Amino acid sequence: MNPVAYVRQIREELAKVTWPTRRDAMNMTLVVVGVSVAVGVYIGGLDSIFTSALDLLLKK
Template sequence: MSKTSPGEFFRQVRNEAGKVVWPTRKETITTAIMVLIMTVLLAVFFLGIDSALGAIVKFLIGLIG
């Protein structure tokens, strides 16, 4: 494995960074909205699951006590 000089390393980094394709503003906004929608849906789902399990546990504790 050959050693790369710091100057060559930074040239390679700059060259690779130039190949990066950044998302457009519209793509970024669309993706952010989709993430927010999925977050809300999952929050509601887990709220329902948590409430159902809590009710089951309260019922079972009520049978004991």
């Protein structure tokens, strides 16, 4: 394939893309960060609970 035609097609396709606004991108980023933190806290809590339970089982 001709490299010039390839680049032209890429530009044509990128022109068709509906890019998010800055506000939309920020909102989506905050959602991703919030969900990531929530999942991390949840998994950390489960890890702490299971570690404590395992310690209790192994001490007896």
